[in-house]
Amino acid sequence: MPVPHPPADTERGTMASAASQPPPGPAPARLKYRIELLHRQAGEPSYRVIxxxxxxxxxxxTAGKVLRCETPPARGPLELWVEALGGDREEFRALWVAVRDEVSPLVLPKPHAWEGEPEEPLSAVMEHQQPLSTGDLSIPELDTAEEDLHERATERSRREGETRKELLRALGTRADLSDHLARLHEQLGHERGRNEELSRQVR
Known part of the structure; x- marks a missing residue:
């Protein structure tokens, strides 16, 4: 007896559901897969459109860096990128945390490391601390810092452009007012001349 096959729509739905699930493996690979899948499902818009x-x-x-995912993206740009493509921010936030836990796991010191030791004053702790240098940062952290600097520079340039436009508009308005005032002075001179002519005629 032939075995009935499920409808084609059911098969497609099952395949789509399976494709939406990140494949097993390292967290960075799962995040990269979901980013690429969301981009494709959204119609593969360009970086500028995103x-x-x-x-x-x-x-x-930054949109291109998030899509390529060569290094784990910063959480802020990632969430904006996902929201722009209509993705689930909570899902990608969980993936991002998984990546951070895998790439830069948090390690608690053993309890005996601080038991029985006198508490050191905060001022003394600050004196012993060395200033943070770029050598103390990992590659993902350096990439994140670079992205932050780029975003700040872009925002600063945008504000400078807006300020420049406002200044040009103000200068243009000032020039228009100066021209209008000059025309008023000219009209006033003509009126005075006419009044003087009328006064002479009356006399």
């Missing part, structure tokens, strides 16, 4: 959908909260260069 940046525009965020209201230029991120640049097109």
């Amino acid at each position: 940046a525009q959908r965020t209201g230029t909260a991120i640049s097109h260069a």
Whole structure:
């Protein structure tokens, strides 16, 4: 007796559901897969389109870095990127945390490391601390710092551009007012001349 096959729509739904699930493996690979899948499901928009959908909260260069996912993206740009493509922020937030836990796990010191030791004053602790240098940062942290600097520079440039436009508008308004005032002075001179002519005629 032939075995009935499920409808084609059911098969497609099952395949789509399976494709939406991250494959097993390292957390960075799962995050990269979900990012690429969301981008494809959204119609593969360009980096500039994605940046525009965020209201230029991120640049097109940052949008490209998130999609390539060569290094774990910063959480802020990732969530903006996901929101621009209609993805689930909570899902990607959980993936991001999993990546951070895998790439840079938090390690608690053993209890005996601090038991029985006198508490050191905060001022003394600060004196012993060395200033943080770029050599103390991992590659993902350096990438995140670079992205933050790029975003700040972009925002600063945008504000400078807006200020420049406002200044030009103000200068243009001032020039228009000066021209209008000059025309008024000219009209006033003509009126005075006419009044003087009328006064002479009356006399």
